[in-house]
Amino acid sequence: MISRPPESQPESLPESPTPPDCLKKQKAASLVLYVALVLLALWVVRDFIAVAAWAGVIAIALWPLLRKVEGYRWFTGRTTLIAAVLTLAIALLVVLPVGIGIIQALREAHDMNEWFKAAQENGIPMPDVIARLPFGVHQISAWWQANLAQPLRDSAAMKGLHSTTVMTLGRHFGARAAHGLMVFAFMLVTLFVIFQAGPRLSGSLMKGARRGFGDDGAQLLARMAAAVRGTVSGLVVVGLGEGVLLGVAYFVTGLPHVALLALVTAIAAMLPFCAPLTFGVAALWLFSQGSVAGAIGLAVFGSVVVFVAEHFVRPVLIGNSTRLPFLLVLFGILGGAETFGLLGLFIGPALMTVLVVLWTDLVQ
Known part of the structure; x- marks a missing residue:
């Protein structure tokens, strides 16, 4: 009986390289998938x-x-x-x-x-x-x-x-x-x-910023963090200073609950141009009690303190730490607050920092 030779197994063919067009489509699809997943996670x-x-x-x-x-x-x-x-x-x-x-x-x-x-x-x-x-x-x-x-x-x-209205409001x-x-x-x-x-x-x-945007991106992120830190310092320091000064004025004019009024004023002064609401109400109370001189003196003193603090001290404190001009600091604080609410007080100067960095890179 004649034996047959064993059948030869077919050799595996090497995988053909992916065409460049297919690679581009895969990268585009991956990018779309990543963006969609990030947006879904944020939602x-x-x-x-x-x-x-x-x-x-x-x-x-x-x-x-x-x-x-x-x-x-x-x-x-x-x-x-x-x-x-x-x-x-x-x-x-x-x-x-x-x-x-x-x-x-x-x-x-x-x-x-x-x-x-x-x-x-x-x-x-x-x-x-x-x-x-x-x-x-x-x-x-x-x-x-x-x-x-x-x-x-x-x-x-x-x-x-x-009663219904009161309960609804409650x-x-x-x-x-x-x-x-x-x-x-x-x-x-x-x-x-x-x-x-x-x-x-x-x-x-910082590692992710360097990997995704390079050293310039990491430096920009660090400057934005410095802008946020400087804004917080400026708002808190100036607010506490206004609260202390106006607290002294409250004590001199004979207002009741001086400590509480000074604390409320300090908290309000941490927000730009909100301190006049507190010392304005206090001045009106003095006026209603017949202390016209005290009311006028408190209103004038408070206006001077707020004007100096808001237009000079606060922008200088924030600008020195962020290296931003006075006008951009003011625009960043007010524009950020109007756009994003209280959180915008800190986002605004950070965005102004990005604007200055981009402008500097453009003109150099």
Whole structure:
């Protein structure tokens, strides 16, 4: 019997290289896929973007302090402890003023309730200071007698404050307060995680920036962080300074609750051009009590303090740390606040920094 030779196995052919056109299509498809996935992820966490942004702003502002604390021998390697202490400090800086305000409001609630009941029954008597006004006495007196001097329970405004309206307003205020508390809690958690990551997080961000945009991109990111840090420093330092100076003025003019008013003024002064609201209301209260000289003096002194702080001190503090001109600092703060709200106070100068860097690279 003749044996057949074993059949030869077919040799595997080498894979043909991918054509260049196919490679371009694959890269384009991958880019579209990556962009779509990033946009989808951002859409999923859209309600927490502002929370992460606030945590990032605070972390950038406190980053030099974090690195300095890590340098101490007792804190070496204890990143969780450092993160917990710094996060707790931020929480107390927010909770304590709010708590003081609530306690003070509760103390005044009884007197306000008695005053409100008296106004409902007898109306609000016209202050004597109105009769001493240089002009408009007759018009103001007539309006006051027609709208406020009569018992307020019969006025149209008081009739509109029925129980349903009050309950609706209460539910709306409660919902807003609960949402704000939840946002603040998530912000603290995010801030703790950022602090705990420490240098690893900053190193990863800088490495990613260099890999994606080169050394110029990493330097731009560092300058934007410096702009945010300088803006926070300028807003906080100037706000505290205005609060102290106007607190002295409150004490001199004899206003009640000087410490609380100074604290509220300092918080308001951290926002551009918001301090006049506080000392303006205080001046009106002094005027209604017959202290015309004190009201005028407080208004003039407060206007001078705010003018110097907002137009000279704050732009200089921010501009020196960000190397931005005065006008761009002012535009960045005001334009950012108008576009993005409170968060825009810090985003605006950072964007102005990008603009200056791009312009410098263009003209060189």
